[in-house]
Amino acid sequence: MSDQEKELQVLRDQIDRIDQQLQTLLNQRAACAQQVAEVKQKYQGARDAVFYRPEREAQVLRRVMERNTGPLPERDVARLFREVMSVCLALEQPMRIAFLGPEGTFTQQAAVKHFGLSAITAPLGSLDEVFREVEAGTAHYGVVPIENTSEGMVNHTLHLFSRFQISIVGEVELNIHHHLLVRPNIDRNAVTRIYATQSALAQCRRWLDAHYPSVERVAVATNADAAREASIESDLGLAAAIGSELAIELYPLQVAVRNIEDQAESSSRFLILGRQEVGPSGHDKTSILVCAHDKPGALYDLLAPFRQRGISLTRIETRTLSGPWNSVFYIDFEGHVSDAPVQALFKELESESLELKLLGSYPQAVL
Numbered sequence: 174m175s176d177q178e179k180e181l182q183v184l185r186d187q188i189d190r191i192d193q194q195l196q197t198l199l200n201q202r203a204a205c206a207q208q209v210a211e212v213k214q215k216y217q218g219a220r221d222a223v224f225y226r227p228e229r230e231a232q233v234l235r236r237v238m239e240r241n242t243g244p245l246p247e248r249d250v251a252r253l254f255r256e257v258m259s260v261c262l263a264l265e266q267p268m269r270i271a272f273l274g275p276e277g278t279f280t281q282q283a284a285v286k287h288f289g290l291s292a293i294t295a296p297l298g299s300l301d302e303v304f305r306e307v308e309a310g311t312a313h314y315g316v317v318p319i320e321n322t323s324e325g326m327v328n329h330t331l332h333l334f335s336r337f338q339i340s341i342v343g344e345v346e347l348n349i350h351h352h353l354l355v356r357p358n359i360d361r362n363a364v365t366r367i368y369a370t371q372s373a374l375a376q377c378r379r380w381l382d383a384h385y386p387s388v389e390r391v392a393v394a395t396n397a398d399a400a401r402e403a404s405i406e407s408d409l410g411l412a413a414a415i416g417s418e419l420a421i422e423l424y425p426l427q428v429a430v431r432n433i434e435d436q437a438e439s440s441s442r443f444l445i446l447g448r449q450e451v452g453p454s455g456h457d458k459t460s461i462l463v464c465a466h467d468k469p470g471a472l473y474d475l476l477a478p479f480r481q482r483g484i485s486l487t488r489i490e491t492r493t494l495s496g497p498w499n500s501v502f503y504i505d506f507e508g509h510v511s512d513a514p515v516q517a518l519f520k521e522l523e524s525e526s527l528e529l530k531l532l533g534s535y536p537q538a539v540l
Contacts, residue, residue: 199257206261213265224266225313227343227445228454230258231536235456238539251540259289268292271303271312277397277420283345283443284316285419286540300329304337307446314342315446321349321372322440326490330444331503334462334532341460341533343445346540348438351377353430354403354414354421361429364388365410368399373415379435400424445535454536457509458487463502464528467493471500478521479506482514510534 174182213222237254238247262268272284274296284294297303300317307315320326351373355361367385371392374381381390393399396416403414404424413429414420421427465471472491479486488505508515510531522529 202257203261203264207264210265222266223449225262225268226452227447227536228452228457231343231454231456231539233258234539248540255286255540256289256291259291262289263291266313268314269295269312270314270316271295271297271306272316273300273303273318274298275395275397277400277416277423278395279347279349279417279441280316280318280443282417282419283318283347283441286347287316287343287345287443287445288314300333304333304339304446307448308337308339310448313447315339316345316443317446318441319344319444320442320488322436322438326503328492331490331492334503335501335530339446339448340450341444341535342447342449342451343535344458344538345443345445346440346538347443348440349376349434350417350432351415351434352418352428353433354400354416354424354426355411355429356404356406356425357427359411359413359429361413363411364413366391366412367415368393368402368412369415370394370396370399373399376434376436376439377415380433384430396420397423400426442538451533451535453509453511453534456537457507457534458505458537459508459510459515459534460503460505460532462530462532463504463522465500465502467500472502474525475502475522475527478518482518484508484514484518507537508534 210222210224213224217223234251234254237251241247241250268288268291270284270288270292272278272294273280276294276296278296281294281296284292288294295312297306303312303315303317306312317330318327319330351369353361353367355364364385366389367381368391369377373396374390374392381388391402393402396414397420399414400416400420401424403412404426405412414426415433416426418428463475465475476486485507486504487507488503490503492501492503510516510519511534519529519531
């Protein structure tokens with residue numbers, strides 16, 4: 174055995190011992206999670222027990238990142254813990270997560286990022302169905318898009334909050350990366366047709382103009398539709414798709430070129446829907462709907478109480494309606510409903526003859 178092999182063998186033996194310790198600790202953690210489930214069922218009842226606590230998970234992940242000393246990056250370590258927590262939660266209660274389908278979309282990617290691979294993700298055909306299943310309890314939680322840096326707010330999601338009695342219990346921020354996908358053994362230079370959603374074509378326009386100026390671009394409804402079309406052999410020529418990393422796990426495709434989006438910082442935000450109240454995690458956000466009469470200075474009057482109490486707004490959207498309440502404001506701001514300044518804010522807003530609906534207080538996105 175060479176000197177190199179001797180040194181490597183010492184390190185490999187050390188890795189094997191560490192792996193054994195890790196495995197023992199993981200099983201100990203899983204056993205503890207099962208005991209947590211038993212305690213909750215004992216005091217809350219098997220039907221009413223709440224196993225997923227967004228504020229608790231956010232606190233754990235933040236502590237993981239704060240105490241990390243490297244060499245692994247803090248976010249990578251947090252993602253590992255996310256999967257450990259996902260597996261342990263599945264032992265307590267298998268989670269069914271409804272999302273706006275079909276499979277292979279960024280919304281599914283957001284669901285997996287937030288709940289981990291052990292959650293059961295269920296694609297639904299419309300946003301209305303996601304809201305309805307969560308409200309009925311058919312799904313434990315739902316994931317819906319709310320905004321994109323390039324396209325703004327998802328108006329239909331905002332509208333549904335006025336129809337359904339459910340809460341926002343979390344949020345997911347997802348960096349949006351578009352990849353050029355082709356079938357295995359296909360020369361990407363021979364591609365004659367590219368399938369993608371209208372938004373993906375828009376977000377990759379400059380790259381497409383530079384690399385495929387004369388290739389036909391076909392707009393489809395979803396990323397999954399694009400991947401499916403590109404995966405099928407056709408006598409119309411060689412096809413490619415613009416899609417996410419998740420698509421290659423669902424269709425016989427491979428990534429030909431990564432990150433072809435024109436705007437490197439493109440991201441989307443998704444909301445986690447549930448039926449529970451979420452306690453404070455220490456770094457929280459609150460979302461509300463406020464209905465007001467349309468009059469000069471209405472927005473200024475609405476924002477004054479936030480400014481007076483030093484409450485920072487992170488998002489505000491205005492919609493005009495017909496009827497007694499002419500304007501609807503969707504507002505995100507920092508803080509939790511249990512915070513004294515937020516409670517005082519709500520009292521003042523309600524005293525101003527405004528109709529206010531609390532959509533939820535929830536942890537700010539960690540990963």
